[in-house]
Amino acid sequence: MKKILIALAFASGSLLSSFAGAGEVKVTWQDPDKYSDIRPSNENRDSFRAGVFKELGQVFADLGKKLPDDVQWNVTVTDLDLAGDVRPMMRPGGNDIRVIKDIYWPRMSFNYTMTDAKGQIIAQATENISDMGFMTFRPINAGNFPYETKMIEDWFQKQLKSNKFPLK
Template sequence: MDKRKWLLLGAMMASSLAWAGDVSVRWEKPDDYTDIRPTNESRDGFRDRVCKELGKVFEGYGKKLPDGVKLEITVLDLDLAGDVRPMMHGNNDIRIVKDIYWPRMTINYVLKDASGKVLSEATKEEIKDMNFLMASHIPTGNTSLFYEEKMLDDWFRNKQRSGVFPKLPS
């Protein structure tokens, strides 16, 4: 009985993997972004961590796209939630999070089908969440940047809801 359960589980996992698009992310000149400033990490280490964490968020959307669909994203600018301020005493700065310092990102994207035909594209699309402190959001634990993750999740969900990005077959 246990062997059949494992075989069934493996078959379900294999079938779920069959329906997946591909997402690639390119970070263009991250040193020039509006706000990718650390508080208690090195600048390079923080920048690399932010790009890695948000890159994983974008790449996760491939699981929500049909097989063969490719979404290519170029991040042009990033402004993290909050504002970094120097501390008067000590070496570490502090990030002040207030509703006037909302997260935002500027991207280019191209969405292609399996044959390479462009389904949708945008240049300098502004993604922002001006109500980031008002909405309820339970952190996923996938990233330490939960305001930015929620902003991107809302953007992707809205693209699928409006039909710009295709959904998985039901």
């Protein structure tokens, strides 16, 4: 059984999440200040980002459990556009709100490299994923970022079905 260790560290404008065990998943959040949309609606920017990175990093870690134990999967997220759009409230003391409409679908860009125990590359690519039909999914107990989670999980399942990724 894999043990998961979560480590968050800031380094040169990047946030790194390591999920280590028999197999390993490393997620690097590269230059988050340049992301398309990772704005909080009514909380501190740094704590919101840390929550996004932790929750979506855990999605990759959970998917990594489906891979053989000797696989190391390194993911570098280069852009993120959360579902919805943050709008300022126009009344005194009002907080901003995130408006979820079908015209504001989630998107993510990332690079990944997957290697085996010998360091041989199993899979490597640059991905730009999105889910324009995200509003057809009704999230129930799906965390704080259900649309992004589903988008990543759907992409991963496509990789497994096309035999691009090894299966446990």
